[in-house]
Amino acid sequence: MEYSIGIDIGGTKIAAGIVSKNGNVLTKKVFSTPQETRDSIIQLLENIIFTLTETAAIEGKKLIGIGIGTAGQIDFERGKVLSGTANIKDWNDVPLREILSKKTDLPVYIENDVNVLALAEQQFGAGQHVKDLICLALGTGVGGGIISGGNMIRGAWGGGAELGHITVDMNGPVCNCGFKGCLETYASGTGIARMMKEELKAYGAIEGNSEFLYYQKHPEEVTSQLVFELMRAGNELAMKVVETSINALSYAIVSFIHTFNPTQIVLGGGVLQDGEWFIQRVREQVSTMGIRSLVNPVEIKMTQLGNEAGLIGAAIQPWVYGGKTEEIHQ
Known part of the structure; x- marks a missing residue:
């Protein structure tokens, strides 16, 4: 079975985990969102990706991508946070895909946090x-x-x-x-x-x-x-x-x-x-x-998916979009 890494970035906490294609969360960790600098947030994201990639390798799980959901106005095509939120330090004009892609060979998807919530509910929750x-x-x-x-x-x-x-x-x-x-x-x-x-x-x-x-x-x-x-x-x-x-x-x-x-x-x-x-x-x-x-x-x-909806929605992007940035597969 294929898996992905999902990361849900919020103003107070960051949830991350390994998620299966059918939306099951196998591994989940929650971190406090760094309040010091943008770099401290990015460093945490890099550490999360490294740790979860290692965990997947040890457990023999094949990762196909990384999906991230974050508050703000997101340039989906470029994977860039154009305008963020006051709750996250200096979260404006952040080329997040470009930064994280240097740390992994996996494709990285960046999406608005409520878009991934909608995606999760449409795939596995109230809106199936x-x-x-x-x-x-x-x-x-x-x-x-x-x-x-x-x-x-x-x-x-x-x-x-x-x-x-x-x-x-x-x-x-x-x-x-x-x-x-x-x-x-x-x-x-x-x-x-x-x-x-x-x-x-x-x-x-x-x-x-x-x-x-x-x-x-x-x-x-x-x-x-x-x-x-x-x-x-x-x-x-x-x-x-x-x-x-x-x-x-x-x-x-x-x-x-x-x-x-x-x-x-x-x-x-x-x-x-x-x-x-x-x-x-x-x-x-x-x-x-x-x-x-x-x-x-x-x-x-x-x-229907509660607190894990954002994490699940972020994680399923590699399958849902799979290189096609618009079509949502049923």
Whole structure:
């Protein structure tokens, strides 16, 4: 059987492993993402590749390639990170394939992190055998991946599918991309925490509620996880914030359906700790909106591969693309 090395680069951790053609993760290691310099990250990647290559040789496993998923705008053809993320140190204009190819004889594929998430779910998860799907990852930000007619949609050079930066409110808050009212400002963990802080500030003094008074004085401790905890406890401010997030996400999903005519929407990411409840509310909202012939047939599902989706999606690139940069094999 053939195997590949998969590497999923995130702002806080890097997951790497040896993965089989059918998506089984045989060996997995997780490392903290170096915060010092770009070179420290690259050095870690080189060490990972060396170690896993040695492991495969010892165990008699034939490696056919290396697949990497990373946040940012990726020039897929050149294997280069053009514009990265603030969570990864100096992750801009990085010729990653060129650098790593000097350390290995294996072909190296570099892809956007949510694109590989979509790829994994389409091959082995919620979207198996679906040729038209959209994947949204709700985490610190909101990322998107689009497969249409069996093809990954990347745009002119790979920067397409930045679905978190569609505007859902032209008078909304300024996003970190510089635009106003982006989906990311409402449906990401950062956006949910921001809205809760604003609600607490606007509410004024809350007599007799020591917990609220504490978070009014310490807004830096407000997280999206806290908002969901307060919502489950029946807190009206938290409920308002979560509903606002669901509304924004639902409007965006309907816009994506109108634009790309998918048969499935797959949602994942750390924000979905309440999982099925959250997605059911999105389904309910979406079902009342948009062009019926487009919206009604679309399934909205949660990712099935969990935390390993990024690693699996990164790893299967040598088989999926196999030198053909566009066609996704069924």
